[in-house]
Amino acid sequence: MDMFDRRGMLRCMGWAGTGALFTLGGGIPGSITLDAALGATPKPGFSFLQISDTHLGFNKPANPDPLGTLKEVIAKAKALPVRPDFIIHTGDVTHLATPEQFDLAQQMLGEFGVPIHVVPGEHDIVDGNDPRPFLDRFGRAARGEGWYSFDAGGAHFVALVNSIHLGDRGMGTLGEAQLAWLGQDLAGRSASTPIIVFAHFPLWDLYSDWGWGTADGAQALSLLKRFGSVTVLNGHIHQVQQKIEGDLTFHTARSTAYPQPAPGEGAGPGPLVLPSVQLRSAIGLRSVTLRQGAGPIAITDTPLA
């Protein structure tokens, strides 16, 4: 059951040193699997789950059955002792944005039984750059091309859309209208408010050769700099990657469908075919717990197996 190799462990410990803990397990800098969490005593606190890159409709060898693995994720989420307050989905809900895939996605996301906040990935907007078919299904509270914000658990959540207008080498773009809105949205908020930003593409330059970044992400980050705690969650990369920059921490999530290679390794940013017994160790979900008061935000990434 020990999902963490030595490298993973060291990464977590590095984390603890900078003020964020992978807890759920009583403040020990380390991580526990979701299976272990299932047996843990429920603790009060506000929590949510992040899922990403469900890619419903994908059917290639990297995972011929992304619907099946999503169902496994749903079952795990429902078995948690503490019901998450909501779920965020960081995009690529579907693979090809067809009406059938959107139908299936709506039905499946409903199965979680808790509210779900979604941002689109570029696979959700395949036909041109019109996000409306996606927003009609998933964008209830959205403005502009789908961005929105809300308050929950003492934190301010900001959903950004950087997957509609793709820039150089396919990088995400926020655009001026969205950046202006973000400036207004953040203005007047106390610097001590924890901010949680979520978007499909990473806001930091993870690996721009593969388009793994946001062309104008730095402008968003400069608006966020004055806050004491900023957590940025994204998808698109199909693997866990983290970065800390001052008070900003960045977390890229696993897909629930298929993995992609590490940045710059292998053939490119496409589906990575693993021996089938290994697939479930490379896909999964993430849970995030906020403590009331000034406690650290606890983030646990959990593979399916």
Added chain:
Amino acid sequence: MPNLIPFARAATAACLAAVLAFVVMASAHAAPAPSLPHGNAAVGQKLYQSCMGCHSLDENDVGPRHRGVVGRPAASVPGYAYSTALRKSGLVWTPDVLDRWLTNPQKLVPGAKMYFSVANPNNRADIIAYLSQQR
């Protein structure tokens, strides 16, 4: 990533050398300048990775399959649902047209459904050189 950096640097140097050689040649012979820098297919193979979120050589996905694309008429892969705009474009994917496509597909074919571009001309030339070899 780390193992790619020296490679990328070497590639940049090679491109620079190629461009310089070309400039020297062009001025020495005052020949009409070809419109594209010479691409390096090996570098192009690496750069092609950025297309693979949507394309592959042999399978239709978000975008059409690419094998044999250089020299073929636009929107001619069977079984792929092209935009009307690209189907009606009448283009043929010569290196020059591909260069304009990768610079800004929306400008070349307004209404096409590829939203992805490559800003650096040498990168484009390298990608096109790679695609030319994928017969």
